[in-house]
Amino acid sequence: MIFKPIIKTDCNKFFRKSLRKINLYSILKISKIISCKSLLNSSSIEDLFICWHLDKINNNWISFKINTNKLFCEVLDLSNKRLEVYGQRTKFILPKWSWLLRLSLSDSNIYMCVNTRHICCNTRKLISLEKKLLNKNWFTGLRVAQSELRRINKTIIWDTTYNNIKLSPILLWNINQIINCISSIQVSYNFLQNIGFRSIGCAPCTRAVDPNESSRAGRWWWESFRKLGLECGLHKI
């Protein structure tokens, strides 16, 4: 695995330029006013990019990482590296062991039935997350271009699930813009990204995608009922 060093100095010029160019600055300013400081970090390059900006403007930001106990080793390695760099700003959310033990017998069924798969997502991700996000405004790295099935078109929305405001500052960015910026500021990301894993979830449920596929096409790819099948339930489509 190749880790690029995280360089936290000499980036101010790029920072100011990128903020002007993409109007991210105004969104981040709004985030301060509404006390939005949590980022749900999936270890995608989108989330890593937002983290980098947050670290420049907000002293109180926190990044949450859900450890479903099914993550790729590369993702865990990167998360540990980030823990070293960002310390207490990186929090891991773990599902309760008793929930996981109950689930393990039916684990293999995630490939057979959408409902069973949703039970797994619910248990490993959503229940633990609810406490963290309820009534607390949050950032996401959502982009419209990630999937043709996501009908998300607003940068700032009221999220009825968690009773909070959801900010998606890079909603209209394309993948090349993100890659260019990440390379310029030399933020470390995991090797999977280089071999086609453009949306990274749990290892059993994520495959690499071809260049002509959308980023989300590699998530739960075996499900035939695609319109419902490409989400875990965190974001409403």
Ligand code: SF4
């Ligand atoms: S993505 Fe797969 S392994 Fe992860 S919680 Fe959902 S069904 Fe379970």
